[in-house]
Amino acid sequence: MSLYELAVLGDATDVQRSQLATTVQEMVTDFGLRIDVDVVVHDGGSIGGRDRHAAFAAVYFGGDPNKDLAAVDELIQTSAPIIPTIARGAEFSSQIPSQLYFANGLRRTDDPKMTALAAALLECVGLLRRQRRAFISYRRIESRNAAMQLHDLLTSRGFDVFLDTHDVRPGESFQDVLWHRLCDSDVLVMLDTPTYFESKWTRHEIGRARAKEIHVLRIIWPDHTPSRLTDMAETIYLDRADLSGADGPIVEATSERIVLAVERLRSRSIASRYMSITGRLRADVDRIGAAVAAIGSHRAIAIKLLDDRQVWAYPIVGIPTAELLNDVADKARRADQRETPILIYDHVGISEAWVTHLKWLDDNIKSVRAVKASEIGWALAAWES
Structure with a gap:
């Protein structure tokens, strides 16, 4: 079952579809993910069979604004993110369906590999953080x-x-x-x-x-x-x-x-730092006799504790914020994860004032816990929700 699903809609040429898919594949490989297994890329014909449990985002290539309209309408109804994109010099209103006028578009500049567009898609599904x-x-x-x-x-x-x-x-x-x-x-x-x-x-x-x-x-x-x-x-x-x-x-x-x-x-x-934190997490989980039970979307990792409870950990890159804690809590709620989710971060170099702020958040917000990567084994060995 795929963890992430993407769609390329609209008036994209075969060359554009192929290049975007190649760039996405290069990027997700950095996270240890496999295209067509962990990450599936749909077109207008296959999007109807997408897995609604997978993290999803679509891109709409401007040109003929009448293509794939049924798919666009369905995605809008389900609040799925869609990125309208047009070429340099093109006019947004003449190339993008009116249903997508609400969404901020991406104008493609001199970027033959469509790196910026691929990155925007991976931001929408949570592989890359939105903060740049x-x-x-x-x-x-x-x-x-x-x-x-x-x-x-x-x-x-x-x-x-x-x-x-x-x-x-x-x-x-x-x-x-x-x-x-x-x-x-x-x-x-x-x-x-x-x-x-x-x-x-x-x-x-x-x-x-x-x-x-x-x-x-x-x-x-x-x-x-x-x-x-x-x-x-x-x-x-x-x-x-x-x-x-x-x-x-x-x-x-x-x-x-x-x-x-x-x-x-x-x-x-981001992929390298994420893989480093997850590597430390896996080592600490093994060290205390727990086990990694599953991998979920949004880079979540399910951990089975010694008493058979399952908790979900969300390793993050960068500095945790209240907004990020809320985002983790929201993802856990949508996925019906019953134990309190854990946000794992590397604290080295973070200012003392911010560390104090994070401790205050952790003491007062009970829907998610923030734990330093260096202390995750210690915390999980005596975990209390």
Whole structure:
């Protein structure tokens, strides 16, 4: 039985369907999922047989707005998410059915692999979190203009981007905010200039990003020989022609390529961190004599305790919020999970004030429990709902 189901509707060409399916397959493989087994992709003809228990999302390709209307109406009636999408320069109102005017659309830019569209689908079914966060690590004396440009460009594409000159409010502890925001980032964009490693702050940023298993996109300045310390990072080399000035900005075509690289790397980074937390969870479950009983949608894991009770754990990437706790409680209620669900998170690097806030939430909200990944075995061994 599939855990996730997607649908490609509307006026998509065979090439577009194939490319989107290929990109989705690459992304879900990072989570250890199999296409056509764990993840099923429907078209207008097969969507009527979809599994209503699986997490679901659809995309509607603009063009002829009269295609697959019966499927669109049925999905709207069941409140299933549908992403309308049109090509660059196309007109939304002439290519998308009027029933979908309420939904925010996605305009496809120079993205031949449709990475942004695939990511949006996986956000809708809960494989990728909806919060899109990036962290720019750079030296002001060498790459300030490029950093500000990428901050604005990524922000325009829906990312919450941390840049030191923009995102620390007066009176706040600079380092506390910096490490807190780093821990909640999906990708670190490293502007690798000649003196990058001469600053202890940038050295600490890259080191702690790697310690948290946050993937790094390394942008290497022209004529600069990068440190071997970051050889495992995804890399884009700049030529002199890619920069309008010594410290940027970066020319449009190259900056667009960087944004697409961040989009794809984000999926890998989230998958890697998720798999790391679930690996620790499985090891602790085995250690206390419990067992993983099943895998559910929304990345849920069923755990059978020694007294035969079954609890559901939801490992998450990033920093827990009240909104996220509510989302887990809602998913557990919809799935009729009778024991209190558990949100599992990595607490390392989270600010002390936020840890105190999470403890208050855990003491006062009884519909879901938040447990540190490092303490999950300890908590499950004496679990009380």
